[in-house]
Amino acid sequence: MRFMVITKATPESEAGVLPATEDIGTMGAFIEELVDAGVLLAAEGLHSSAEGARIYFDGENKTVVDGPFTETKELIGGFWLVEMKSLEECVEWFKRCPIQRPGDGGPANLEIRRVLEAADFGDSFTAEQQEAVAERRARAAGNG
Structure with missing residues (x-):
């Protein structure tokens, strides 16, 4: 089963504050464990919403709204795509995730969702x- 950990x-x-060198190293070690275990498929951080946009669909109408977006608790900061045997295994792995919120030292929230x-x-x-899906995936993999 594949899971996206958000x-x-x-x-x-959202203010563009990047992690400190030591935090990057700590997270890198955790990511290395995922790679060594053969469960990591992808892992990426995202720029702030100020550099993004949202598209709202209402029938034929499409409205584009440029960032930034004010409600940070609803925004994604990054993700991992992993392959695990179960949700429980994924939870156990990511309970060990060293991610910290910059500034207050408290743990960041993670959301785990199974990929269809x-x-x-x-x-x-x-x-x-x-x-057709398998063919598109193979073509997309060749684009990377």
Whole structure:
């Protein structure tokens, strides 16, 4: 099973405050453990919402709103994509995550969500559609 582990943005990350060298090293060691265990598929941090945009859909109308966005508790600061045997295994791994909130030293919030797989869609996801998805993934992997 694949899981996305989402880090929440903080007022500091939204202000563009980057982690200190020692925090980068500590997080790097944790990420190295995930790599060595063969469970890490991707891990990335995100720029602040000031450099982003949202697109709102209302029927045929599309409204684009440039960042920044004020409600940081709803913003994503980064993510890991991992493959684990279960949600419980993923939780155990990420309870060890060394991430800290800049400034106050308290732990950052993480959200863990399972990634949908073909089997989750049942009969509504045809063999042809599954083949097309597999082909797109292979092409996308070649783009990286």
